[in-house]
Amino acid sequence: MTDLQLTSPPSTPSLSEVEAYLLRSGWSRTASDRATVWVPSGDAHAGLQVALPRRETVLDLRVQIDEAVKVVAYVEGRTVAETTSSIVTGGADTVSLRLMPNLPSGTATLATLEESIAALRALVVGSAAALNNSDLVLPSRRSALVESYAANAHVSTRPGSFILDLALPLAAGTDTRPDHPNQESLVDVKPRPFGRSVTERIRTVARNALAMAERVQYGNASIEEFGRQDLRLGNALELDALARMGGDLGTPYQLRLSQSALAQRTAPSTVLRASSAQRARLAEASEFLRSTQPQTGVSVEGFVVRLFRDGGFGKGDVTVRSILDDSGKLKSCVMSLTEEDYAEALRAHDKGLLVAAKGNLITAGTRKRLTDVIDFRVTVQLA
Known part of the structure; x- marks a missing residue:
């Protein structure tokens, strides 16, 4: 910008x-x-x-x-x-x-x-x-x-x-x-x-x-x-x-x-x-x-690009593409979700809806993970 x-x-x-x-x-x-x-x-x-x-x-x-x-x-x-x-x-x-x-x-x-x-x-x-x-x-x-x-x-x-x-x-x-x-x-x-x-x-x-x-x-x-x-x-x-x-x-x-x-x-x-x-x-x-550097209280908003869990039930990992830091670049972030939130993430992925969540961002090389996830939700569809 x-x-x-x-x-x-x-x-x-x-x-x-x-x-x-x-x-x-x-x-x-x-x-x-x-x-x-x-x-x-x-x-x-x-x-x-x-x-x-x-x-x-x-x-x-x-x-x-x-x-x-x-x-x-x-x-x-x-x-x-x-x-x-x-x-x-x-x-x-x-x-x-x-x-x-x-x-x-x-x-x-x-x-x-x-x-x-x-x-x-x-x-x-x-x-x-x-x-x-x-x-x-x-x-x-x-x-x-x-x-x-x-x-x-x-x-x-x-x-x-x-x-x-x-x-x-x-x-x-x-x-x-x-x-x-x-x-x-x-x-x-x-x-x-x-x-x-x-x-x-x-x-x-x-x-x-x-x-x-x-x-x-x-x-x-x-x-x-x-x-x-x-x-x-x-x-x-x-x-x-x-x-x-x-x-x-x-x-x-x-x-x-x-x-x-x-x-x-x-x-x-x-x-x-x-x-x-x-x-x-x-x-x-x-x-x-x-x-x-770890980041606390990070708000993540983006599209679900990958989902994975063992079996058809229970919690699972969801990957979201979002702007995560001051670079302004889209990056991938993995978060572990409960079974209920995972189902919402799957629905958002199928319908092209935005999702949002808050948590602490941990970085290891190029891999980023959002921990202590709270307030996961589906927001709005991109116009």
Whole structure:
């Protein structure tokens, strides 16, 4: 599922958007007849200032705003594109993916682009879901908050080297843009908003997972280390996403993370590089977790594809094809059912009906079994 919104690069913000951003990010202002002068807080950038016209009717308005944004970006230690995105979206952290395909600069194949956008979405979903779920393999269904937040992220491209800029809103709402251009408060951003927690999680997991992948590559650690939750190496969905970014596993990529000034900044802009070898190890780690980690309270829904029992009566084993984990792929799962439930499974198989059940999922290699099965039932026929 790749429902990230692919948009054009952020354009020059309006005068009111820049003023509201400066005010909310701690700049102080003084006004004269012709201009408003803004000064950053603190002594680190003493002497720097931004001058903006008091009216939007001046002829060189765009030029003055562009120059102002450059100064703001310098003060924040971000790129102009990152700061512009935060201004026009009402507050957004940025995750930038620099693709490095073996192609002319600024180009990438459709397959690489599709895979990378899907991986960015999976990374956001995996990190957002991990804020309230510490399982190393996430369930196939996520909360409405996680899904809506991922859907509200925007991806844009930059000229030159092929870069995908992912703008992650600080607020976890469906719309962080102001209803009116003169509205001073663009969005109610808490000191540690949901979006900041997501980007901090992405930063921590990406840094730790890449470092561990390097150790595994050189024989200084085993792939089993990724099963240790205390190391904060990420869940299977996050690791799979970090492996798939950039398309072909034979190419490296760079990941840059920067924080908006509209919430308390906890880290400077960070650049991480993933080699082809590290990506391969991350793919192995993701598969390792999905093939070894037990899952409790799993809901299974799918079609019966196989039934087996000794004789014509009693309990038996039923195999169901269903999406069982965060990979989104159909997999086979075996469950032992009572004689009554087995009869229902047989009826569902004969009539092409969906079945559902809950239980604990045990994985051994490629074999998966649902134990402690409860609430087995026939649901509805697929239209």
